[in-house]
Amino acid sequence: MTKAKYLVLILISIFSFSGYSQSQHASxxxxxxxxxxxxxxxxxxxxxxxxxxxxxxxxxxxxxxxxxxxMSFTNAYTNQNCAPTRAALISGQYATGSDNGVYNVGSLKRQDKRTKGFPNVLIEPHEQQKVISEDGFNIFDMLKxxxxxxxxxxxxxxxxxxxRGDYGIDLPADIxxxxxxxxxxxxxxxxxxxxxxxxxxxxxxxxxxxxxxxxxxxxxxxxxxxxxxxxxxxxxxxxxxxxxxxxxxxxxxxxxxxxxxxxxxxxxxxxxxxxxxxxxxxxxxxxxxxxxxxxxxxxxxxxxxxxxxxxxxxxxxxxxxxxxxxxxxxxxxxxxxxxxxxxxxxxxxxxxxxxxxxxxxEGGIRVPLIFRFxxxxxxxxxSNQAVHCIDFLPTLADFAGVDIASLQKANGEKGIYDGASFAHILKGKQKRIERDNLFWHLPGYMDERFSPTTLIQKRIGNAYYKLFYFYETEEFALYNLKKDLGEKDNLLEKPTSKNMKVALKMNADMLAWLKANMAPTGTFIKNGNTVPYPKADAVSKYKQ
Structure with a gap:
């Protein structure tokens, strides 16, 4: 049992011993x-x-x-398909989190229907978890x-x-x-x-x-x-x-x-x-x-x-x-x-x-989101604030009166959650949350829809930018979603000095996140070497 799960059980026991009144429920x-x-x-x-x-x-x-x-959210995000979204929502963590590890449905080695296999791929994918950790701290534990x-x-x-197991769910009616x-x-x-x-x-x-x-x-x-x-x-x-x-x-x-x-x-x-x-x-x-x-x-x-x-x-x-x-x-x-x-x-x-x-x-990860209270x-x-499935755990914690920062501090391990609460936006007290960056990391393949990729989305002023890095080709693509919702214009094809500055900053943030989270990248099939992260100056190759 992890320290996080142990702490949750102690808090639940204290709560049960002290009793629970209808007046407490009202709040x-x-x-x-x-x-x-x-x-x-x-x-x-x-x-x-x-x-x-x-x-x-x-x-x-x-x-x-x-x-x-x-309140409706125009910039509500998920992961690219169901299992990683649900795992991130319940755990409050990116797939790189210690209690998550779910990057894709099934595996990161999904056959490409066009080629009926993987005859030409360069990278042996990371072997992922299929489910979140039973011992981890999750949204059900938090509310309990x-x-x-x-x-x-x-x-x-x-x-x-x-x-099965201890996920903090009293009624797990799965079908x-x-x-x-x-x-x-x-x-x-x-x-x-x-x-x-x-x-x-x-x-x-x-x-x-x-x-x-x-x-x-x-x-x-x-x-x-x-x-x-x-x-x-x-x-x-x-x-x-x-x-x-x-x-x-x-x-x-x-x-x-x-x-x-x-x-x-x-x-x-x-x-x-x-x-x-x-x-x-x-x-x-x-x-x-x-x-x-x-x-x-x-x-x-x-x-x-x-x-x-x-x-x-x-x-x-x-x-x-x-x-x-x-x-x-x-x-x-x-x-x-x-x-x-x-x-x-x-x-x-x-x-x-x-x-x-x-x-x-955007068509794979942007979805409807509505809150009513x-x-x-x-x-x-x-609200046009970008929110992600990792954000629900801390947001619901705020509504439920959970001091989740204290839980995270007491845990002392590599973070209980990765998300940011947007409760103050819902309550009309703020327009924005402090976080500027969101990340997606896929160290493998899924038919024709993705190959090994890292994506960072960054808010700059009132605009959201997306920077992709593709590990097989070592290429980048940059989009300004405010001006180009359909992602038709890769700004690195003919970059301006402003766009180069944006790309360099986003690449630096991406690299820092990859290193801090020890994000897996798989290995090269030809020699078994670990696939490297993008270099700090890799974007500089695109000429203005």
């Missing part, structure tokens, strides 16, 4: 954190999160309402020091499957990417729809979720889907298999019913599988979009986005009336911090952004 908000999967920056119809580039095709009225009720009840309902990628069951004597898989198993009846392949697996009936539609009936012909659902997205939403609503207005606050983390491929929408919504002239593929995608949106609304509405009796006297909305975020950029069209999920271009966070507000 510590419940926290509901919804994480979409592969939802792109322009996949929502609100313009608050994307400089008014909201979708004209996909409909997300519940997410739009959430944006009108809280303040008496929070904790739950994960959905996809746990970046932590063990199924969740895999694929639902598997024996149907008519054969092993059958489904990505989103419940299956009828020969031995177990209707199932999602999970003891936690199977009670939500029964097909849609009129009673369920009337009680759960009727607030959204104007959007589709819901009668076509009767008798059809239950969608996993609805099941995760139902489970979350039941959790809120159980935990609302109890003596202890709760942290409900809901990582949905939607809108990850293989995309399967809900029948009524898919038919709606087909009738509007979308192709079958587009209709399924639009259907799944709207289904996710409905479940965001379902969970939000449960806060207003936790016991579902129509009496709002038990409303806990005003004492609940509600967060909506995505784990990486979209897998399809992210225009005006360049790239998609799996890349370090009535009477604390200003309604319909927008």
């Amino acid at each position: 510590k908000p419940n926290i509901v954190f919804i994480l979409a999967d592969d939802l792109g920056w322009t996949d929502v119809s609100t313009g608050n999160t994307n400089f008014n580039n909201g979708s004209k095709i996909f409909q997300t009225p519940e997410i739009d309402k959430l944006a009108s009720q809280g 020091t303040q008496g929070y009840q904790t739950a994960l309902i959905g996809k746990s990628h970046g932590t063990p499957h199924p969740l 895999h990417n694929e639902i598997a069951a024996t149907v008519n004597g054969e092993k059958t898989k489904s990505y989103y729809l419940a299956l009828h198993s020969d031995g177990n009846g209707w199932t999602f392949g999970s003891d936690y979720f199977d009670k939500y697996a029964h097909p849609y009936n009129q009673k369920y539609i009337d009680e759960n889907l009727s607030p959204y009936k104007k959007n589709s012909n819901q009668s076509v659902l009767v008798g059809t298999p239950k969608h996993l997205t609805d099941a995760i939403g139902d489970f979350s609503v039941d959790y809120i019913k159980e935990k609302a207005n109890t003596e202890k606050p709760f942290f409900l983390y809901v990582p949905f599988h939607a809108v990850h491929s293989d995309v399967v929408g809900r029948k009524d919504l898919t038919e709606k979009y087909l009738k509007r002239g979308l192709s079958e593929k587009q209709a399924e995608y639009a259907s799944l986005i709207e289904l996710l949106d409905q479940n965001v609304g379902k969970i939000s509405n449960a806060l207003k009336d936790p016991n579902g009796d129509g009496d709002f006297s038990d409303d806990i909305t005003n004492n609940t911090l509600f967060i909506f975020y995505s784990d990486n950029g979209g897998l399809v069209d992210n225009v005006p952004l360049k790239g998609k999920k799996g890349s370090l271009d 009535p009477n604390v966070i200003k309604k319909n507000s927008v």
Whole structure:
């Protein structure tokens, strides 16, 4: 057991011994954190999160309402795909952190479909961890020091499957990417729809979720889907298999019913599988979009986005009336911090952004982010501050009253967290956080979408710049996102003196970060030597 985990257990024990009163709970908000999967920056119809580039095709009225009720971030960042984002979010650390180590989904040696292997690569990738450290200090541990009840309902990628061990999660309701069951004597898989198993009846392949697996009936539609009936012909659902997205939403609503207005606050983390491929929408919504002239593929995608949106609304509405009796006297909305975020950029069209999920271009790492906390966070507000998944741990610590700086100091090891709190921005007390730099480091390969790369993003005045370093070619690329959101103009192709100055400073900061974090780079295949970091004067080769 690490010193950090030991310290957390001591603090939890002290907290439990001293008792926990309802008055203490009143000053510590419940926290509901919804994480979409592969939802792109322009996949929502609100313009608050994307400089008014909201979708004209996909409909997300519940997410739009959430944006009108809280603060949206136009420059919210993740890692390039799901596991490293979730690992960083939960650990509060970059992949280089002592408790993280998750750089990519699966491995850093993902086959390139174009070449059917790695025939010409120069670098043997770093061998990464697949999950965060069980003994590390994480977001659940942090909140438990303040008496929070904790739950994960959905996809746990970046932590063990199924969740085992001491991660500080009271209810680890994990469900895999694929639902598997024996149907008519054969092993059958489904990505989103419940299956009828020969031995177990209707199932999602999970003891936690199977009670939500029964097909849609009129009673369920009337009680759960009727607030959204104007959007589709819901009668076509009767008798059809239950969608996993609805099941995760139902489970979350039941959790809120159980935990609302109890003596202890709760942290409900809901990582949905939607809108990850293989995309399967809900029948009524898919038919709606087909009738509007979308192709079958587009209709399924639009259907799944709207289904996710409905479940965001379902969970939000449960806060207003936790016991579902129509009496709002038990409303806990005003004492609940509600967060909506995505784990990486979209897998399809992210225009005006360049790239998609799996890349370090803006389309791969820039996502929607919304916070709502009535009477604390200003309604319909927008921040352009760049924030990252590593920032949630210290930000939620501020809202929960955790003196995380003292925890880090007492730990005495290599940092509990790497992120910066943006709580003061949410509360309207600041416009910016002090940090200027964000980093991404990928010491390996993922099909055609990335090769060994380090990226630094830097705020200079009111502009954000990105500097890439590509280890195979020892080349750099520099972009000014304020003027070039689509990353079309590499400023090092014909650099001005100003751009050279920016690039030199960013390279120096990148090199300092790599060294301070002992970031791995892999080894050269030809001789086994460690791949070096960029040289301090490497940018100087670009002529003005």
